[in-house]
Amino acid sequence: MKKILVGTFLGASLLLAGCVRNAVPFGIESISFGPGRLEITLSERIRVRQVSVFRHAGRILLKRDFAKRPTGRFRLNFPWRPGERYRIRVLSAGGAEGKMDITAPAGASAPLALTMEIPHGTPSGETYMPAGASFHATLKVHSGDPPGGAFEVAMIVPPPVRITSTPPGANVATGPTGQKILRTGGKMTAPGDVWFRQIGLRLPAKSAGPVVFEAKLESKGGVSAGRVRTAITLKSPDELARAISIEKAHLPTDERGNADLRRIADTLILPGGPGHFILSLLGRGDPPVNPYVPYRHQTLWLRNDSPASIALVVTSRAISSNDKKLVPFLQAPDLISGGTGRSVAFAVLPPGETTPVVLPVFLVTRGESPGRYLRSLSLRLCGTDTEFLKKELPL
Secondary structure (H helix, E strand, O other), X not given: OHHHHHHHHHHHXXXXXXXXXXXOOOOEEEEEXXXXXXXXXXXXXXXXXXXXXXXXOOOEEEEEEOOOOOEOEEEEEOOOOOOOEEEEEEEEOOOOEEEEEEEOOXXXXXXXXXXXXXXXXXXXXXXXXXXXXXXXXXXXXXXXXXXXXXXEEEXXXXXXXEEEEOOOOOEEEEOOOOOEEEEEEEEEOOOOOEEEEXXXXXXXXXXXXXXXXXXXXXXXXXXXXXXXXXXXXXXXXXXXXXXXXXXXXXXXXXXXXXXXXXXXXXXXXXXXXXXXXXXXXXXOOOOOOOOOOOOXXXXXXXXXXXXXXXXXXXXXXXXXXXXXXXXXXXXXXXXXXXXXXXXXXXXXXXXXXXXXXXXXXXXXXXXXXXXXXXXXXXXXXXXXXXXXXXXXXXX
């Protein structure tokens, strides 16, 4: 049995090494510089695992691993300096590599830049949401070098939408066509600063067309510094639910969604047992268990077959296979779960793609008991309370 296991591990390692070695390089199509960030466009829709930024002399300045892996075009927060030369290296999930040497603009970056996320965490563009949904939108302002100083943001909310909550100090007025104009502001004092405010919104039950939101940014003195626009198309919850499916689910994985081939699928090895002792001998032992730090992770691959982005809330809980009650030693702490015992992740699924969603698994070293349990997974649309997809998997 030992020889079989060693052979299996060796074969898997050789297979993985071969995949990485033979990965086909891809190109970085363009890199643009914004205030405190880079915007990278790839020549292919490659799922990105890691991005590194080097000074041209070779010293590494930044390395970022992605849990929710972007494709095609994405942003990277990086405090670049005017006129400096950098090397950007992008690694795909399959081990392919793309590189580009580029010089930052000689002039200063824009002092202020505005983004609007509707709902929170969703990039600007077209998004499908259920009619009547309640959620939070987020306004963000990024400071350049030199910093932009004082500013004001005006968010224009169309008449069918109701504002349910506003940030402290914000003012709301009614425009000439019935739209609500929310004004708020702040001040940037350092390059790379990020200011944000959240606004509670409720969508109407129906709309003749897309619901369009706009936001304008003005610097001190009333000088326009930018404008963004986002369109929300209302759909029935049933229509959106039909576009979403679970393609696969893995446990355990790391926090980036990578499955560990040296661990048994759908199995948690409890600390102190013989399995945990063997892993320690192999150099795979773990630090002491902290109930507020994930013990392991599980990853779902969710498919969105619609032509627009869809925002979801994904939850998981461990239950008994007999009476379906929560397993006490596998509950997420109250501070994180709000007393529900569930692990929660927010996900934005791009159109026509499969996206990994990573969920933490917590362990309380008090009363733990080996046995067969279930992972109860559920999906609900952002802004609603109805779970449209449920699945039970072994644990």
